[in-house]
Amino acid sequence: MKLSNGVEWGLHCCVVLSQAEEPQPAARLAEFHGVSPTYLAKHLQALARAGIVRSTQGQDGGYVLVKPPAEITMLAVVEAIDGAEPAFRCTEIRQRGPLPAGKRECRAPCPIARAMANSEAAWRDSLAAVSIADLVADVDAETGGTALRKTRGWLREPAAS
Amino acid sequence: MKLSNGVEWGLHCCVVLSQAEEPQPAARLAEFHGVSPTYLAKHLQALARAGIVRSTQGQDGGYVLVKPPAEITMLAVVEAIDGAEPAFRCTEIRQRGPLPAGKRECRAPCPIARAMANSEAAWRDSLAAVSIADLVADVDAETGGTALRKTRGWLREPAAS
DNA sequence: GCCACCTTACTCGGATAAGGACTGTCCGAGTCGCTAAGG
DNA sequence: CCTTAGCGACTCGGACAGTCCTTATCCGAGTAAGGTGGC
Numbered sequence: 376m377k378l379s380n381g382v383e384w385g386l387h388c389c390v391v392l393s394q395a396e397e398p399q400p401a402a403r404l405a406e407f408h409g410v411s412p413t414y415l416a417k418h419l420q421a422l423a424r425a426g427i428v429r430s431t432q433g434q435d436g437g438y439v440l441v442k443p444p445a446e447i448t449m450l451a452v453v454e455a456i457d458g459a460e461p462a463f464r465c466t467e468i469r470q471r472g473p474l475p476a477g478k479r480e481c482r483a484p485c486p487i488a489r490a491m492a493n494s495e496a497a498w499r500d501s502l503a504a505v506s507i508a509d510l511v512a513d514v515d516a517e518t519g520g521t522a523l524r525k526t527r528g529w530l531r532e533p534a535a536s
Numbered sequence: 537m538k539l540s541n542g543v544e545w546g547l548h549c550c551v552v553l554s555q556a557e558e559p560q561p562a563a564r565l566a567e568f569h570g571v572s573p574t575y576l577a578k579h580l581q582a583l584a585r586a587g588i589v590r591s592t593q594g595q596d597g598g599y600v601l602v603k604p605p606a607e608i609t610m611l612a613v614v615e616a617i618d619g620a621e622p623a624f625r626c627t628e629i630r631q632r633g634p635l636p637a638g639k640r641e642c643r644a645p646c647p648i649a650r651a652m653a654n655s656e657a658a659w660r661d662s663l664a665a666v667s668i669a670d671l672v673a674d675v676d677a678e679t680g681g682t683a684l685r686k687t688r689g690w691l692r693e694p695a696a697s
Numbered sequence: 698g699c700c701a702c703c704t705t706a707c708t709c710g711g712a713t714a715a716g717g718a719c720t721g722t723c724c725g726a727g728t729c730g731c732t733a734a735g736g
Numbered sequence: 737c738c739t740t741a742g743c744g745a746c747t748c749g750g751a752c753a754g755t756c757c758t759t760a761t762c763c764g765a766g767t768a769a770g771g772t773g774g775c
Contacts, residue, residue: 376537376538376539376540376618376619376623377537377621377623378537378623378624378625378652379537380627382624383624383626383627383629383648384629386648387629387630387648390648406633406634407633407634407635408629408632408633409629409632409633410629410632449651449652449655457537458537460538462537462538462539463539463543463544464539465544466541466544468544468545468548468569468570468571469548471569471570471571472567472568472569472570473567473568473690474568474683474686474687474690476679476683480678480679480683483678485675486670486671486674486675486678487544487547487548487551487671489674490610490663490666490670490671491539491610491663493662494610494659494662494663495659497658497659497661497662498655498656498658498659498662500658501654501655501658501659502651502652502655505651509647509651510647510648510651513647513650514646514647517641517644517647518637518641522635522637522641525635526635529634529635
């Protein structure tokens with residue numbers, strides 16, 4: 376099981392966007408994080424499709440958070456980029472082979488699928504309990520406010536490179 | 537995020553093996569589940585490497601559970617087949633770009649990595665709380681004991697095909 | 698009748714191709730801001 | 737001086753290759769059982 380690398384980028388971008396007052400182009404966010412601009416753009420498109428960010432075109436355009444950071448959960452970002460499909464998909468092999476399970480007991484998912492679904496629900500609940508605002512608060516507490524202040528300053532600067 | 541398909545096969549095989557008294561060859565387990573024999577063999581090798589099953593070669597050989605079903609957790613099977621590496625791997629992009637985080641705050645993982653690790657821990661805990669014996673009990677309760685009885689009967693039969 | 702050996706068939710184990718998904722990239726459509734001309 | 741049309745540059749969005757991992761398969765090494773010959 377491997378989570379797409381873009382999830383990390385998307386979460387970091389949401390944290391940075393929460394500190395920006397003006398739209399930030401994808402290229403600028405990529406420069407800030409030192410990652411591929413074109414590939415990051417692809418993931419930002421996914422965030423836009425999910426309604427987490429809104430894009431503005433043209434001069435001084437870019438991406439802005441749609442909702443306040445406290446209302447954006449990590450789960451929303453993860454599902455926007457990685458997809459909302461469950462990691463475990465039951466292929467109903469109990470209905471195959473020489474002893475197929477009857478239709479009676481197959482109205483409910485098999486115990487294995489249920490246990491896997493429960494575990495994934497625990498994972499999702501844990502992700503849904505953390506918002507972008509919580510991440511921002513953690514960063515702020517860890518760095519004593521310096522990191523976010525420097526970030527806000529850098530975002531206000533005109534594009535240097 | 538997609539979980540390997542072999543996880544489902546491995547769990548079903550463990551349930552079936554818990555009902556068998558004699559070693560069961562990979563081909564027979566594949567026939568029972570109606571899946572590819574060679575590919576299932578690959579996953580059974582992974583279970584053997586993890587110490588969940590033990591293989592016996594030669595005539596009347598096959599796979600047997602090493603430990604009692606109550607001591608085999610779903611987590612062990614999942615990690616044996618899918619790997620124990622975490623799904624989210626922090627690439628430390630906070631140390632890149634024009635505003636790299638200082639060494640001071642990088643001694644601890646960044647808040648994003650911590651939150652993801654917490655969520656994965658919740659997932660693992662949930663999987664570790666369910667054993668093969670629990671799955672067997674669920675199947676037994678659902679089918680009124682018929683499914684397991686039929687399975688045990690089929691396992692005692694000599695290879696038909 | 699008992700034992701040792703051999704043959705046989707069966708089993709696993711790792712090494713080997715094919716398909717699909719993630720990674721990474723590019724160029725075109727659309728839009729906003731700026732400029733400059735005209736009233 | 738104000739308005740308006742045009743231009744230019746910048747932005748996103750979707751379509752296009754490359755690479756890694758999952759899927760699927762095969763054949764060889766090793767082993768236990770069963771048969772056979774000898775004692």
